Amino acid sequence: MMCGLRGIPAISVRIIGVALLVSIGIAGCTSKSKNESLNVLHIVADEKLKGLDPIYTNDLYSGIQSSQAYETLLQYHYLKRPYELVPSLAQTLPTVSRDGLTYTFSLKKGVLFQDDPSFKLNEGKGREMTAEDVVYSFKRLADPKLSAPGWWVLDGKIVGLNAWRESVSNTVKTDYSIPVEGLKALDRYTIQLKLLRKSAQFLYSLAMPFTGIVPREAVEFYDREFINHAVGTGPFRLSEYNPNSRIVWDRNPTYRKELYPSEGDSDDQALGYLEDAGKPLPMSDRIVVQVITEKQPMWLNFLAGKLDFAGIPKDNFTSAITPKKELSPELAAKGIRLLKSAALDVTHGTFNLSDPLIGKNKFLRQAISMAFDEATFIDLFFNGRAIPAQGPIPPGVDGYDAELENPYRKFNLVKAKELLVKAGYPEGEGLPPLEYATISDSSARQQSEYFQKMMAGIGISLTVNSYSWPQFQEVIKNKKAQLWEYAWSLDYPDAENMFQLFYSKNVSPGSNDANYINPAFDRLYEKSSVLPAGPERTKTYGQMVKMLVEDCPWIFGAHRMSFVLIQPWLKNYKPNDFDHARYKYYRIDTALKK
């Protein structure tokens, strides 16, 4: 039976079809009518930003964005490797007292905070940054009411600062006027820091985004909204801030005179990194940061030339990189360059040594470590972009020993089974299933399945428990898991940052998740942490690595390699793990970009 309306539905369809075509037409024809300058950096952030307040920048992307506006006393030399600290807001590196406890910094004069309505006394014109701003910023990092995740960089280090933190913890409003003995503005341009004990790593803290210098007026003016503003002394001013989609930075017109470095590594000249030597920074007029959390749009935007550089998503790796780990001819023909560099990190399986079964049986841990085929794991999960780790120290950092061969990281099922016999569980008999904790995402699930398969090779059964990320943290911090995968990227270029993960005073809920307690290791750690870089410290680091290899609190996994693709028009891109303010060095070759 027919139910009729001859003609009318067809007309409706036509009308709507025309509407759709018009919409497509508008979409297609309205492409970029704006006259955008070519000297603009286009960057991707593949995670949404958590704010710009320096004291909360405990994730990479927030740290990088915050550092476009906020500066620290020190910074890393952009080109030199190994990494070297150089002054930023400080005039020079500090003078250090004979006992190594007092650091005195002279600040650069005439450094202005960016113009902002919060500077009411100056009618919105940014005022000069002074030593009092440094004192305020450091106290703010210590303020217990702000619960700053970056507090650890100063915790227990400056004379009187912990006591100040304690004294203001129960007050209604934090009193920043209470003096701190170890944190003094000696005059307008001189700041003195007194340490509780010598520390070879302390200066690194002063180059981390957490210690960015903020003006008190802006903090008080914006109050809780300060996290969404940026009022620093840095090379860029915030023009647009939508942490979910886009951030735009424009050149700060009141930025001080800072120049592109004139010296670098031996091959930097040949690689073109010194072409801009001595030129004023920043090199770009604007930075447009697109927040793109999905891999496909990020990758397509890069291929379309909408991003100046990008990592390679796992799923696109084989199309972009040849089996010899070189750039594919198609991309090379477009002038795209591939930069490979070792990230300063280590992935690792973690044993919870506070667990009565795992913690008391070194042979069991060694057997598990030996039964894990890292090479295949790297191929499967990192597209071969990693170096098997023999110990905790990544290549390029003092203490790394390229000759080190960890006997428990050579994949050998026969020897692993022998160790299992020594552990009291021949072929895994009598050993209850071990609990493997992981997060509930597809990649983690695949990795856990691989782990299960590896352990089955020596007769060990694993029970995989998947958790949400906060749950996973909770389980680990409360010492409830037996075994899990993790990774650590160095906060600063010193192996001490890795060794503190094994220091007994840092056991859970601190950073020593493995709950490794070894008094001999502690003594070496305490000794090394005050030693300056040199043969003695390197030797001590070597002794500590040996202890960790033998005690096996971790299954040392891999040091990952970073593969970054660079558009032909982007200049001065040099991989840098620690300089969060690095965009100021990047230059767009506008002639090439046309």
Add this chain to the structure above:
Amino acid sequence: MFIYIIRKLLNTIPVLFGVAVIVFVLFNLVGGDPTYQMLGRHATASQISELRHEYGFDQPKYIQFTQYLKQIVTFDYGRSYATKQPINGMIMDGIGPSLSLMIPAFFITTILSVAIGLWVAYYRGKLVDKVVVIFCVFGMSLPMLAYILFGQYYFAYKLGWFPISGFETTWPERFQSVALPMIIFIIVSLGYDVRFYRTAILEECNQDYVRTARAKGLSEPRVFFKHVLKNSMVPILTNVVVQIPLLILGAFLLESFFGIPGLGSITIDAVHNSDFPVIKAMTTLDAMLFILGNLATDILYTLVDPRVSLK
């Protein structure tokens, strides 16, 4: 009707309470303690304790639940754990982008699917009907992600007709940002909607009053618009109104892949970060919108069908 509305609105109280209980229990059972995530791996025991105190995690559960109920009543959920932004502000900022995508997509889908539904109902059993039904089934069978991946690659990257991703706040650039996700939404939704409307219209076509109308000599357009379509409005309205809350809450996948900072994308991030206050706010908003949507449907029934009365 007024009493009916009041009674319906009062009924929302136990529903919202039930939603609150479920959300609270779920997050306390499987959500984990957000303190560790907020402070990172360097956190000390004292820092953890301070933060737990600051956020009230150390309070007894019943007090935490009471606080949550207070937030529902005042609609003040405080700030996001992850971004420390005021949640009401996040929602207000997210509504615009979500509606920019969803309102045109929804209207075009509805008009198109009702029109196609009428058309294939007219040709029931003929080739055109079968072809459309096959296309509908095919469209419904493919996941939205497949359309997104193909659309982004082919239409945006290869042909350059649309931006690959990103969201512009100004017009007409905003239209450009949402055009491709809108088209994908329409294509994905058409399959289900056309089949639904076709069935609803065919139901009416078989009624005695249609035969009577034809016997009286009414023209086909008059039979269709005056009688069939009007009598089909109840299921059509139900299907349309039930989707209205989704317009505001956004499309999770589309927003995420196309970088549209709408409420769908905010919700996804909140789940990803276990951002409990944002999830609480979005879940409650979700429940409220569905309740209001159902109420609106009931009221609209009385307008399109005089046989329905609200008591």
